[in-house]
Amino acid sequence: MSDAIGAALAALWEQAQVRQAMLFLERDAGRTLEQQLALTSIEAPPFKEAARAAHFRDLLSQAGFPDARIDAEGNVLAVRKGAGAPASVLVLSAHLDSVFPEGTDVTIRQKDGRYYAPGIRDDTRGLAAVLAVARAFTDAQVQTVSDVWFVGTVGEEGLGNLRGVRALFRDHAGIAGFISVDGGDMGRVTLGATGSQRYRVTYRGPGGHSFGAFGVPSAAHAMGRAIAAIADLRTPSDPKTTFNVGRVRGGTGATAIAEEAQMDVDLRSNSAQELARTVASVLAMIEASARDENVRWGSNALTVEIQDLGARPAGNQEQSLPIVRATVAAVQSLGVESIQYGHSSTDCNVPISLGIPAIAIPGGGKSGGNHSLGEWYDPTQGHLGPQNAFLTVLLLAGLAGVTTPQLARPQ
């Protein structure tokens, strides 16, 4: 590696302080896992992250950040000042919420070296990795050039609709780079933002007896027209673009013309343009389904209401971006050879859509069954996650007196 990032990484590895931090993170693996398990045991459904947030704040405080605080949106935030003036800000974060509804059994079960519990990886592993890196900064007394913020965000999953990270970027102008520890196995780098748009669509008609009132438009039939049309959509496989009618309900029984029918629709793409195109097609199909059902019966009694359940911006970044090259160099220096670049829907969607460099990186260990009750985590070689995050942060924020930050200050 003859480039600036390679040179900076080599310079970092020569520092006793950096090697001390790396050793610290290896020895800290047990505590990191312990905190991950403790955080998993505290439920954090969307919009109800407060208890987990309070515990995360306490752990950050113990990690050498007594000023760690919870902001108005519910995000947890701790600041480590850099030596640079004026300072730019690099965020290292993970999300506090889990996808699971309130009342989900979050008891952790252990079997064959794996830990099983809903949310055991997504994203308590990320939170634990952020805490480990914060401790390593304190232990090795690392002085960066840029400010480094250690953050836990609310509202990453589902209807949370990225509310935490949106608030972070709304309230703070100086953030130059964003790292989310929220990924799969080591070597994966999420550099693209899968955009999404979700709708709840409700059809309403006059209803009536299936025989006696025959001849009026049906909410169920109208929705069926829309689903049939959506099912026949053609979307590109590259950039990957998808559609799904994920939930349907309505009607009261076989002998009643459905008065109401409702469906939830999810549209996704790795390209903002393709997403917009698919959204336009689907909305037109929904409008047409109601119109056609009315025309079929010479009526105008059927209506359709489209409720916006939330959108996430799509965006792409080049592999040549410093933030991407920094984490690739960092993870390769830890002996991880194979790199997989991916697109996903994460907190990074917001900064990427704003033109601010952002990546999601793994927290270490192995995992599977994300977003399912069978979610599992295997802590083997788990320390590689925090080590990679630490080195990536140091490359991007710069070690005072040794390296310069590899992130440009936003103008």
Ligand SMILES: [Zn+2]
């Ligand atoms: Zn996640």
